[in-house]
Amino acid sequence: MHPLLQGVKLVAFDLDGTLVDSVLDLAAAVDAALVALDLPPAGETKVRDWVGNGSLKLIERALGDALGEAPGPERLAAVHERFLHHYGLAPNARTRLYPGVREALDGLHTAGMPLGLVTNKPQAFIAPILEGFGLAGHFGLCLGGDALPQKKPDPAPLLHLARHFGVAPGDCLMVGDSRHDIEAGRRAGFRTLAVPYGYNHGEPVAASRPDALVESLAELV
Ligand SMILES: O=C(O)COP(=O)(O)O
Ligand SMILES: [Mg+2]
Structure with missing residues (x-):
């Protein structure tokens, strides 16, 4: 298990650029x-x-x-x-899971870790994409960019997720590929973990100073 997961009671994932190359x-x-x-x-x-x-x-x-x-x-x-x-x-015609994603989600889900999804993508596309990979059942709550009036980098969706699960923000981890994920996570009081392989407007996500960075989500488990 990654050291940043010590004591974590809820993991929130970004979708595009983190779980799926879309x-x-x-x-x-x-x-x-x-x-x-x-x-x-x-x-x-x-x-x-x-x-x-x-x-x-x-x-x-x-x-x-x-x-x-x-x-x-x-x-x-x-x-x-x-x-x-x-x-x-056809949202999944050529969309692929990144290496290590299935392993990480299966491992966390099997271990009983509550998982949430917070994406800026419209809500309507989340289920078809996750279902296409057989992963919809892993997530207790999925929030799209149009689910609330605010989207990332506003912390509101993350705080909504933490409240839904009854977990204190300090016991939550946000996992994402962009500065919007890291900023939202930090402003919500979550721990933050970044992956370097996604989309971040052409900039390295490390510049946003996440608490940790992993090359593959397999490192979570
Ligand atoms: O739709 C977008 O712009 C990005 O979606 P994401 O938040 O899952 O990276
Ligand atoms: Mg993303």
Whole structure:
């Protein structure tokens, strides 16, 4: 067991970039939405750096890049709708679990550790993705970016999760790939653990000074 787990009574996981490498399916849906408006596709490399603040922000960044200026609200809403439609058709077509994820989730779940999921991704996509990997039953509560008025890096979703399980924030651990996860965890009073392989706007997540960093989630168990 990782030393940071000593005394921990609840583990909260981020989804994109932490448990699943989802950028190929996200990029395919972004590009389908852009191309439908006769705009050039963005491609995987750009989309990777735009993930992290939820789907509306992702589309705002993609449209800003394609248009060379901030999109108006109507255009933004229309392209976002298209993105949600395309992404929902096949969110797991090319999405993969990172190495060590199944081992870590199985190990913690079998040991009786309560697990939660806090993602900025819309709530509607969480269950299809987790079910696709047979992991939905591992999590006692999953919160999407639209579940509450606030999303990460606001600590509210993490505090909501801790309250739901009746666990003091100091006995909770947040595991994520981006500065938003580490900031939300720190502001909530959680311990924080980062993985370096996900999406963090092209920056090393170590710069956010998590309490610990592991190359693979297998190191948790
Ligand atoms: O949808 C996003 O922007 C990121 O999702 P995440 O919080 O699971 O990394
Ligand atoms: Mg993430």
